[in-house]
Amino acid sequence: MLKFISFATTLIISGQVFSQGCCSGGSGSPIAGGSSQGVLNERQFEISSSFQYSSANKFMVEDHDTLRMFNELRSSYQYTRFAYGVTKKLTFSIEGGYYYNRLQIGLENADTIRSKGVGDLIIFPRYEIINKKTEKRNTEVTLGLGIKIPLGSYNDSTLVYVNPITKQEYYTISPPTVQATNGSQDLIFYGFVMQEYIKPKIKVFANTIYIKKGWNPLSMKFGDYASVGLFVNRMFYKKRIGLTLQVKGEFVGEMKSDKNIDVLALYNIDERSTGSKKVFFVPQLSYSYKNFTLFALTELPVYQYLNGTQVASQFQATAGLAYRFLLSKEQKCDVIEK
Helix, strand or coil, X not given: CHHHHHHHCCCCCCCCCCCEECCEECCCCCCCCCCCCCCCCCCEEEEEEEEEEEEECCEEEECEEXXXXXXXXXXXXXXXXEEEECCCCEEEEEEEEEXXXXXXXXXXXXXXXXXXXXXXXXXXXXXXXXXXXXXXXXEEEEEEEXXXXXXCCCCCEEEEXXXXXXXXXXXXXXXXXXXCCCCCCEEEEEEEEEEEECCCCEEEXXXXXXXXXXXXXXXXXXXXXXXXXXXXXXXXXXXXEEEEEEEEEEEECCCEECCCCCHHHHHCCCHHHCCEEEEXXXXXXXXXXXXXXXXXXXXXXXXXXXXXXXXXXXXXXXXEEEEEEECCCCCCCCCCCC
16 A cells, blocks of 8 residues: 555646746646655555646746746656556556647737657566565665656647738647647656665655657757656554645756757757756645545645746646556466366
8 A cells, every 4th residue: 555655646737747948837747746656465456546736837947936837737647557567576667648638828819839649668677686575664675777768749830920922821830838748858867765664664765767768850858857756655444544744856957959959949948058956845645445535635836946937837737647466477277087
């Protein structure tokens, strides 16, 4: 149960606004929320899916508010994960998401830019290096190394002008805030530590994640992402209701581009307005019945420092369902001779 709660606590991309660019102040993690995960039992299978809604219309320069450059940034995102316990120490998962919509609504509701579609595929094995149990507490340490592969569009375009005489249409590439993916292959380094205290039945755990971003086909490299999350969990009502509180700090580096490309002119991206430092408070409730667990959480920004001018993190809510079951061992069949 703990391992699921620790996974679900941060299940969707502080965003999944993992793009960067002018007017984009989102998380850099393609994993839904920088999810905290241990390992499954041997031959245990998990299917989990969550829906996230996020919106923001607050702009900041460094750590103070500034004038809005558009009306609202909004997204609806479905994140799904399939995981299998290969052994009692090794778990392998395949994860990915789909945007039902990503909207950037202009001032006075003009010039709305939108997109939808498949995001990234994440292949994410994890290995438990420590599992120690005593009368007073249990300790687990897990490490992971994954890869993020872009499947969706990173260069969706928007109609900006129609020649009134020739009727020829002119398009420009949409900002990263509304793309389904940033288009790069990234490496994911992950660590998870858990301490379960038998008395007073409190579980404390932490995770850290570092994402090394690659270059995309547009010759842009979005800033590397790093985060640290601290969790406290307590179960109630026959261990069916769980309350988990998390404090998460995250860092997103500045974007880089080929020196021969003017990304401001071509893609409306100001590299000086990329990168951030943020702290979130993340409360979560969960309810478990047999092999099913329902959960809901929200990310509340406590502190934000944004380079240049960017839209800040504001409202985000996530709800999901997870199902776990054990695959039975293969049984040998007796051969009946006629």
